[in-house]
Amino acid sequence: AGNRTSYEYSGGKKVKVIAPDGTQTMIVVDDLGNTQSIRKNVTTPAGIRELTMSATYDANGQALTWTDAEQNLTTQTWTATGQSSSLTDALGRTTVTLRDDLDRTVGINFADGAVIQLVNNSMGQVTEQTLPGQQVIKNVYDAIGRPTALIYPDSTSGDASDNPKLQISYDVAGRPTTTTDPNGRVTQKEFDAYGNVTAVIDPSGNRVTNEFDAANRLIQTSDTLGHTTRYQYDANGRLTRTTLPNGASVAVAYDSRGNITSLVDALGNQTKYTYDTTNRLIGVLDAAGGQTIYGYDEVGNLVRETDANGNVTTYEYDGRGLRTAIVRPMGERETYVYDAVGQLVKYTNAAGESVEYQYDLRGRFASKAVDGNTTTFTYDAAENLSSVSDVRGVTLFEYDARGHITKKTEPDGRFIAYTYDAFGNMQSISTESGTTTYRLDAAGRLDKVIDQGGGVTVYHYDVMGRLSQMDRPDGTTELQDYDAIGNVVRILTSAQSQVISDLQYTYDLAGRVIKLENIGLSRQEFKYDVLGRLVQESTILSSGDSTRIDYEYDRVGNRLSMSDGRGTTTYTYDRDDRLLQTTGEQAAxxxxxxxxxxxxxxxxPNDQKQFEWSGEHRLVRTTVVTSAGASTTDYVYDHNGDLVETNRDGVQLKLLVDSNRPYAEVIEESSAGGAVLASYAFGYDRLSRTTSSGATYYHTDRLGSTLYITDSAHHVVGSQWFSGYGIETAGEGDSNDPY
Incomplete structure (x- = not known):
C-alpha cells in the first residue's frame, strides 16, 4: 500500500519485486546470490512484451556475460586477481586492459589498434599517460600522494620543462588553497575548520565569500561589492528559499519523499508538480492553470505527454529503453533504429526520408547518408577529426599537440588558421583576408582585439570582472552598468562627447525588462502574464507619437491574437501547434x-513564399513571389549543419564559418570566383565588417542585437529598432549589411 515496495522469496532467494504501482519484476538468483536473469512485462503499442535480461558468472561471482533485453551479448574476462582483463561488446569489439606484475593498469588496447600507455608510481597512481597520438600527459604528486601538478603535452615531446602546467598547493590541513594555471594566474580558496570553502579569490582579486550554518549548509554568498544571496532550508536540509541581492526570492516546497511540489517565483506565481508512487513526475500545473500530464510504462519510460490543450504526443522504446518512435498529436511518426550497442544507425522522419549512420571501431561517426549523398569522416592518430568528404568536396583539419584545431581548409582552398597561448586561449585567427589577434589581461579576460586592418578594440572590467567599457577603433566608447544581480541597466555609446545612444533598462523582480529607454529618442514598456509571456508593449517616441501592441495566447503559448493601431491579427493552429492561418492585418x-x-x-498573389527541405530538416531552397516577380535562393550546409553557401537567382555567396567558438559565426564572405567581399572581426560579439568600402562597426543592445552601425569616423550609417519579439520595426541606412 502507499509507496511501499514489497519482495517475495523462495528458498531464501529473492524472486519477485513489486513496486508501489504494482509493477512486478521476476528475478532468478544462483546459489552465490548472483542475479542470473530479470524478467519484466511492459505494455507497448503492439501489446504486452516480456523483457528478459540475463548474466553468467565465474566461480568468484564475476560477470562473464550479460545479455540485454534485445538479446545483445557482452562478454568480459578477468585476471586471476579479479581485475578486468578484456571486454567484448555486442558488436564484437574487444578492449584489452594490460596489467603489470603488481596488477596495476599499464595499458589499454582498443579494437581499432589504438593504445593508451600508463606509468604508475609506487603508490599505484598514474604519473604518465601516453595517448594514441603519442601525446604525453604527466601527473605530479607530493610525498603523501596528493596531486600537485598536471603537465600538458606541447610540440616538443622530448622536453617537458617548458610544457603548460596546472599547479595545486595545499595548506597544513591538506586543503587545496591555490591553483595556478599555465599562464601563471592564481585562484585562491579559504576554508573554515570544517572544510567548507569560505572564500574564493579569482586571479583579478575578485573575492566571493560564503557563510555556513551549524549543519554546514551554505546560507549566504557575498560578492566583492557586498551583494548578498541568502539561502534557507527546511528541517530536512532541503533548500526552500533563495533570496537575491535585490530582494527577489524563489520558494520551493517538497513532499515527504523529497520531490519538489511547488515553485513560487519572485512575483508570487506558483507552479505545482505531482508525482506517482514511484516518484515520477506525472503532472505540472502552471500559474495560469494549464496542466501538462505525463504517463510512463512499467519500466519507467515516458510514453505519453498531454499538453495543456489536451493534445497527446506518444513515445515508443526498445527493450533497452532507447526511444524508437515519436508520434505527434496528428499522427506524424518519426522512427529511430539502433545497433547492438545503442548507436543510432537510422532516423526516418514522418515524410519517410531517412538519415543513416555508420561508426568506426571506436564509436565515432564514419559516414552519414541522406538524400542520396554520403558524408564520410576520418580521424588522425590522436583521434581528432581530420577530414570530412561530402558533396562539396574534402574539408581538412589540423591540430596542435593539445588537440586544439590549428587549421581548417575548405574544399575550395579557403582556410581558417588559429594560434593559442599555453592555456589554450585563442591568440589569433587568420584567413585569406588577414589576421585578427587577441590579447588577454592578467586575469585571463579578453583585453584587446586587433582586427585585420590594425584597428584595436579595448575591453575594461569592473571589480566584479564584468565588462564595463569598450573602446572601438572608430573612436566610440561604450559604457555598461549593472544592477545588484548583474542585469545590464545601461549601455551608453558615445564619441568625442557626442552621445550616439543611451539605453537604460528597468527590470521586474523576475528579471524581465519592463522598460527600455533610449534617452532622447524613445521609450518602450513591456507587460507580461503570470507565465512570463509578453502581453503588451508600448513605444513612445520623443515626438510624442506612440504605438501599442497587445498579445493573447492559448494554454501552451501559441499566440492567438495581436492587436495594434492598424487592427487585430488572429492566429489559428492545428493539434501539432502548427500555424495554419492568420486573419486581419497580416492575413495569410x-x-x-x-x-x-x-x-x-x-x-x-503577390506575396507568396515556398520552402524546400533536406532529409535532415535543413532549408535548401526558398522561392519568394512578389509583384516584381519570383526570386529563388538555394542554401548549402557543411557537415555541422552550418550555412556555408547561398545562391540567389544565380548569384553565389560563399560563407567562411568559424565553428571553433561557442556559436558558429561567419567571418568571411566571398564571391563565386573566390574574391573576398567582406570580413568580420569578433571579440565577445561581432565587432566590425570590412569591405572594399572600408570598415563599419556594430553597436548592440544587451542581447547582442545590432542597433547602430558606424563608419571609421564614428558617423552613424545605419540603425534599426525591434519589437519585443525581435521584429524590426524601424530602420534606416546601410541596407547591404546582413547584420
Missing part, C-alpha cells in the same frame, strides 16, 4: 509537408 495561410516542415506561406 500556411501549409506543411508530412514531416511538419513549413512549405508555403500565401498572403496573396
Amino acid at each position: 495561410t500556411y501549409t506543411y509537408d508530412a514531416a511538419s516542415r513549413l512549405i508555403s506561406i500565401n498572403a496573396g
Whole structure:
C-alpha cells in the first residue's frame, strides 16, 4: 500500500519485486546470490512484451556475460586477481586492459589498434599517460600522494620543462588553497575548520565569500561589492528559499519523499508538480492553470505527454529503453533504429526520408547518408577529426599537440588558421583576408582585439570582472552598468562627447525588462502574464507619437491574437501547434509537408513564399513571389549543419564559418570566383565588417542585437529598432549589411 515496495522469496532467494504501482519484476538468483536473469512485462503499442535480461558468472561471482533485453551479448574476462582483463561488446569489439606484475593498469588496447600507455608510481597512481597520438600527459604528486601538478603535452615531446602546467598547493590541513594555471594566474580558496570553502579569490582579486550554518549548509554568498544571496532550508536540509541581492526570492516546497511540489517565483506565481508512487513526475500545473500530464510504462519510460490543450504526443522504446518512435498529436511518426550497442544507425522522419549512420571501431561517426549523398569522416592518430568528404568536396583539419584545431581548409582552398597561448586561449585567427589577434589581461579576460586592418578594440572590467567599457577603433566608447544581480541597466555609446545612444533598462523582480529607454529618442514598456509571456508593449517616441501592441495566447503559448493601431491579427493552429492561418492585418495561410516542415506561406498573389527541405530538416531552397516577380535562393550546409553557401537567382555567396567558438559565426564572405567581399572581426560579439568600402562597426543592445552601425569616423550609417519579439520595426541606412 502507499509507496511501499514489497519482495517475495523462495528458498531464501529473492524472486519477485513489486513496486508501489504494482509493477512486478521476476528475478532468478544462483546459489552465490548472483542475479542470473530479470524478467519484466511492459505494455507497448503492439501489446504486452516480456523483457528478459540475463548474466553468467565465474566461480568468484564475476560477470562473464550479460545479455540485454534485445538479446545483445557482452562478454568480459578477468585476471586471476579479479581485475578486468578484456571486454567484448555486442558488436564484437574487444578492449584489452594490460596489467603489470603488481596488477596495476599499464595499458589499454582498443579494437581499432589504438593504445593508451600508463606509468604508475609506487603508490599505484598514474604519473604518465601516453595517448594514441603519442601525446604525453604527466601527473605530479607530493610525498603523501596528493596531486600537485598536471603537465600538458606541447610540440616538443622530448622536453617537458617548458610544457603548460596546472599547479595545486595545499595548506597544513591538506586543503587545496591555490591553483595556478599555465599562464601563471592564481585562484585562491579559504576554508573554515570544517572544510567548507569560505572564500574564493579569482586571479583579478575578485573575492566571493560564503557563510555556513551549524549543519554546514551554505546560507549566504557575498560578492566583492557586498551583494548578498541568502539561502534557507527546511528541517530536512532541503533548500526552500533563495533570496537575491535585490530582494527577489524563489520558494520551493517538497513532499515527504523529497520531490519538489511547488515553485513560487519572485512575483508570487506558483507552479505545482505531482508525482506517482514511484516518484515520477506525472503532472505540472502552471500559474495560469494549464496542466501538462505525463504517463510512463512499467519500466519507467515516458510514453505519453498531454499538453495543456489536451493534445497527446506518444513515445515508443526498445527493450533497452532507447526511444524508437515519436508520434505527434496528428499522427506524424518519426522512427529511430539502433545497433547492438545503442548507436543510432537510422532516423526516418514522418515524410519517410531517412538519415543513416555508420561508426568506426571506436564509436565515432564514419559516414552519414541522406538524400542520396554520403558524408564520410576520418580521424588522425590522436583521434581528432581530420577530414570530412561530402558533396562539396574534402574539408581538412589540423591540430596542435593539445588537440586544439590549428587549421581548417575548405574544399575550395579557403582556410581558417588559429594560434593559442599555453592555456589554450585563442591568440589569433587568420584567413585569406588577414589576421585578427587577441590579447588577454592578467586575469585571463579578453583585453584587446586587433582586427585585420590594425584597428584595436579595448575591453575594461569592473571589480566584479564584468565588462564595463569598450573602446572601438572608430573612436566610440561604450559604457555598461549593472544592477545588484548583474542585469545590464545601461549601455551608453558615445564619441568625442557626442552621445550616439543611451539605453537604460528597468527590470521586474523576475528579471524581465519592463522598460527600455533610449534617452532622447524613445521609450518602450513591456507587460507580461503570470507565465512570463509578453502581453503588451508600448513605444513612445520623443515626438510624442506612440504605438501599442497587445498579445493573447492559448494554454501552451501559441499566440492567438495581436492587436495594434492598424487592427487585430488572429492566429489559428492545428493539434501539432502548427500555424495554419492568420486573419486581419497580416492575413495569410500556411501549409506543411508530412514531416511538419513549413512549405508555403500565401498572403496573396503577390506575396507568396515556398520552402524546400533536406532529409535532415535543413532549408535548401526558398522561392519568394512578389509583384516584381519570383526570386529563388538555394542554401548549402557543411557537415555541422552550418550555412556555408547561398545562391540567389544565380548569384553565389560563399560563407567562411568559424565553428571553433561557442556559436558558429561567419567571418568571411566571398564571391563565386573566390574574391573576398567582406570580413568580420569578433571579440565577445561581432565587432566590425570590412569591405572594399572600408570598415563599419556594430553597436548592440544587451542581447547582442545590432542597433547602430558606424563608419571609421564614428558617423552613424545605419540603425534599426525591434519589437519585443525581435521584429524590426524601424530602420534606416546601410541596407547591404546582413547584420
